[in-house]
Amino acid sequence: MLLRWQATSHREILKRTHRPPLGQTYPAFCTSAVRRLAAAPPTSVDLAGFSCDNIRNFSIIAHIDHGKSTLADRLLEATGTIKMDSKGLNRQVLDKLKVERERGITGNMFYQQNNLRYLLNLIDTPGHVDFSWEVSRSMVACQGALLLVDASQGVQAQSLSVFHAARERGLKIIPVLNKIDLPTAQPDRVKAQMHSIFGIEPADVLHISAKTGEGISDVLRAIVERIPPPSGETTGKLKAFLFDSLYDRYRGVISLVSIQDGVLCKGDRIVSCHTRKKYEITELGIMHPEEVPTAQLLPGQVGYIACNMKQSSEAHIGDTLHRVGYAVEPMPGFQPAKAMVFAGIYPVESNDFPKLEESIKRLTLTDRSVTIQRESSSALGQGYRLGFLGSLHMDVFRQRLEDEYEANIIVTAPTVPYKVVYRDRTAVVSNPTDFPDIVETSSQVREVQEPIVKATIIVPEEYLGEMMDLCFEHRAEDVDHRYLGTSGEASNRAMLTCTLPLSEIVADFFDKLKSRSSGFASFDYEDAGYKKSNLVKMIFLLNTKPVDALALIVHRSAEQSIGRMWVKKLHKVIPRQLFEVPIQAAVGKRIIARETLSALRADVTAGLYGGHYERKMKHLENQKESKRKMKRVGRVDLPQEAFFDILSTRRP
Known part of the structure; x- marks a missing residue:
């Protein structure tokens, strides 16, 4: 019975994480792989020996491309959490997607110093300006942060914002100077900048090279010595702060929590202070760096819990969880994500809308910061109005739709909330x-x-x-x-x-x-x-008929330049009709810009020969009258290819 249970568990793991090689059937692949996994079943760790004094919760904050993910990987390697591959090369763990990750990742490490064993909880943060909300969310569960600065580039704009955000939350800042092995590195000049801008003493700055591993031991020692331990009592009421969540198609919502007080064990029944819903803990553990089950989570520890949450909306970021029947005072949360850039997403083929709808719903399960609202357009059909944290966030979501779900979509020009x-x-x-x-x-x-x-x-x-x-x-x-x-x-x-x-x-x-x-x-x-x-609404008319999908909100000072630019683009991409088509940009009742698309003309006099010239004039007049009638009742439909060309650039 035990062997059968193990085989069933391993098959479930294989279904989630592995695919059979090309040419091999899935049952044969499972049979061989289960035998290998059975020899080394998933392990668990015991965290009972780690009190708050032996725990350090920290994050890495830096400008984009300053080596944040590389430093995180070196810390995981230095503590034995991960190992190099068979070729002795460093593998990157925290950034696995082809696009920048929009969600930080929690990694737990064990570190020993002076015969004392410490549990280090690294909460990774994104490095782009669009994800500042993600950075502030991750800082809630930390007591300290590594401020990483590139020795060749110096202090950058994002370094300023993340430093002030960490200082406002009272985090202990450890300044770290990275990439000192580069020939263009100027450590003395950059330290002078850090002293001028942040007030950091040059003697407190650590010199490292995350690529080669130089100085990583000094960083680990500074984490233990400089960052204060978390506070909490095992005898107090359970209070867990929910700071992140992800979605698993088999287990539902997986929540990342920071234990403030009390002890959380498997089988405990908890309740949410925000939704008042009750759950039973079915699984809990730490990220080491993948999920590793544990028997319990103690005060100061950071880990994950699975409790049969079915919808991501139930995991409210900033929520406080407590044991059923033992109410606690909710912790002060923080402002939820606020969408700042909106865009319409439509399928190229209207028949693909159900597939696009399912793809968007699946992606939003793992990205809580996206707001969705269904809408329709007379030109593009059924679609969705999505709200994002920024333009990069929008590009990340669009690329994930195309890469992961093979969606063929049209994205309208981005707008902001007015x-x-x-x-x-x-x-x-x-x-x-x-x-x-x-x-x-x-x-x-x-x-x-x-x-x-x-x-x-x-x-x-x-x-x-x-x-x-x-x-x-x-x-x-x-x-x-x-x-x-x-x-x-x-x-x-x-x-x-x-x-x-x-x-x-x-x-x-x-x-x-x-x-x-x-x-x-x-x-x-x-x-x-x-x-x-002073803002105005600009609409575009094709043969006096408005195209709602191309409407813009522009400033009064730029209406002329934007109107001319868009009218010229429309003139290039709209196919010619059998009648003359006026293309106009209008603000209210005023026409800002106009281009005229000439009509296709057939040679109606080609078959005539001989006779008086009035025969030809009669045919030409009949043609003109027919085109005037077509212009009155004719309708110009923008092909989907035209929308691709029009929306490729948005400003002159």
């Missing part, structure tokens, strides 16, 4: 079709507000002029700059700050930033609320 202040209410509008047509003449609309952000750009000083011009082109205000470095030191880098409308940076602002700075500029932004703005 506030329309009426006399009796305030509405948030993210779809241009819902925006008021004529704001300035409407007696019901008082004003329109658009979201703005506080932007930070760090760039070499020779590109400072280009960056200021770029910001002014995108309606920047309160532009200021200062040079990085200590007093008396010549610095070749400058930090530029300004306020920008969010709508100006969601399309191609980042691409222009990199292009004008030769790739040396770094960019970061944070929400700065809403501001009154």
